[in-house]
Amino acid sequence: MAWFIVARLVFIAAVSVSAVMLKPLGADLPSNLALGGGLAVIAVTFEWMLRKTAVTHMLGAFLGGAIGLLLAKGISEALFWIDHGDQRVAFMHSFILLVFPYIGAVVGGRKGEWLEPARLIALFRAAGPERHYKILDTSVIIDGRIADLCETGFIDGAMVVPQFVLKELQMVADSSDSMKRNRGRRGLDILQKIQKMSGVEVVISDVDFPEVKEVDLKLIELARTLTGKIVTNDFNLNKVAQLRGVSVLNINELANVLKPVVLPGEIMKVFILKEGKEYNQGVAYLDDGTMVVVDNARKMISKTIDIAVTSVLQTTAGKMIFGRYLEPGGAQASAPRVTSSAQAIVPPSPIVATDR
Numbered sequence: 001m002a003w004f005i006v007a008r009l010v011f012i013a014a015v016s017v018s019a020v021m022l023k024p025l026g027a028d029l030p031s032n033l034a035l036g037g038g039l040a041v042i043a044v045t046f047e048w049m050l051r052k053t054a055v056t057h058m059l060g061a062f063l064g065g066a067i068g069l070l071l072a073k074g075i076s077e078a079l080f081w082i083d084h085g086d087q088r089v090a091f092m093h094s095f096i097l098l099v100f101p102y103i104g105a106v107v108g109g110r111k112g113e114w115l116e117p118a119r120l121i122a123l124f125r126a127a128g129p130e131r132h133y134k135i136l137d138t139s140v141i142i143d144g145r146i147a148d149l150c151e152t153g154f155i156d157g158a159m160v161v162p163q164f165v166l167k168e169l170q171m172v173a174d175s176s177d178s179m180k181r182n183r184g185r186r187g188l189d190i191l192q193k194i195q196k197m198s199g200v201e202v203v204i205s206d207v208d209f210p211e212v213k214e215v216d217l218k219l220i221e222l223a224r225t226l227t228g229k230i231v232t233n234d235f236n237l238n239k240v241a242q243l244r245g246v247s248v249l250n251i252n253e254l255a256n257v258l259k260p261v262v263l264p265g266e267i268m269k270v271f272i273l274k275e276g277k278e279y280n281q282g283v284a285y286l287d288d289g290t291m292v293v294v295d296n297a298r299k300m301i302s303k304t305i306d307i308a309v310t311s312v313l314q315t316t317a318g319k320m321i322f323g324r325y326l327e328p329g330g331a332q333a334s335a336p337r338v339t340s341s342a343q344a345i346v347p348p349s350p351i352v353a354t355d356r
Helices: 003-022 029-049 055-078 087-110 117-124 138-143 145-152 163-173 178-195 215-226 235-243 251-257
Strands: 133-136 158-162 202-205 229-232 248-250 267-275 281-285 291-295 304-315 318-325
Touching: 003 029, 055 087, 133 215, 138 145, 138 163, 138 178, 138 229, 145 178, 145 251, 158 163, 158 215, 163 178, 163 202, 163 215, 178 202, 215 229, 215 235, 229 235, 235 248, 248 251, 267 291, 291 304
Parallel strands: 133 158, 133 229, 158 202, 229 248, 291 318
Antiparallel strands: 267 281, 267 304, 281 291, 304 318
């Protein structure tokens, strides 16, 4: 039997015996025993409910309650001249003694994270420039493009990696599925790469929210606490965070914005990789992953050809370019050449999605 179960049983027995010996309800033994046992069970239940509460929050509640009690006592002593025989005055006196400790305990419990050593040191540290926190999601770490952005200097501020994200990343790396395991290990390698970069600050945050179960919601709460921005490529997290008023930097949206602008009529050189779904179509990819569908190019698979852009379609998954093959010596080949905005020579690398 665990020691804490024994301690609880001993505590209940001690309170029950105390009630029997002191007889708060008179000489009636069963009533005194029931009173002592009931109060002990209530105390044990309250202790059991607090088992997952952070120590800083409990300490904050105790300090807040003590400050509230001192404040209420001071107000009561300052009103010594009031007629305490009046029932209304007596009630207000009791209300003051109850409401201030209650408010202090509740507010102190909610703001308990300010009792963490790092927060206390920050209060007495000289004021400096405001820090901008970027909180990394599991999906964006596995994706890997965040390392390139940090290396180029386009993302400033401290990169925050919460412990619950590291735990999720480790679970993916220890998965029995080889694909998930490779993704998790890739994410850990990306974090090490970012940590080794000069001029990039990586902060491992121990802040957790035990009452919140989902990792996405924990990220949102952490962003609110740090007044930071979430960096992700998760579409659903992006929408939920925006609904809750948290700023998000979406890597996929950035990639779509930076894709080259292609206009109808422009001539570009592409590498036909495979045949398309429709008759006599060929498919190519730009080096940023944009799909190019080319009419009359099925016979040119594995060759680099000139095409004329006919239309551009923007979808939720990205951008698609449609064009037609310019056959050498044909009427289309005499069309004026426009400087190509991109060259497609390789298929796109697969997009790594989160394993949640």
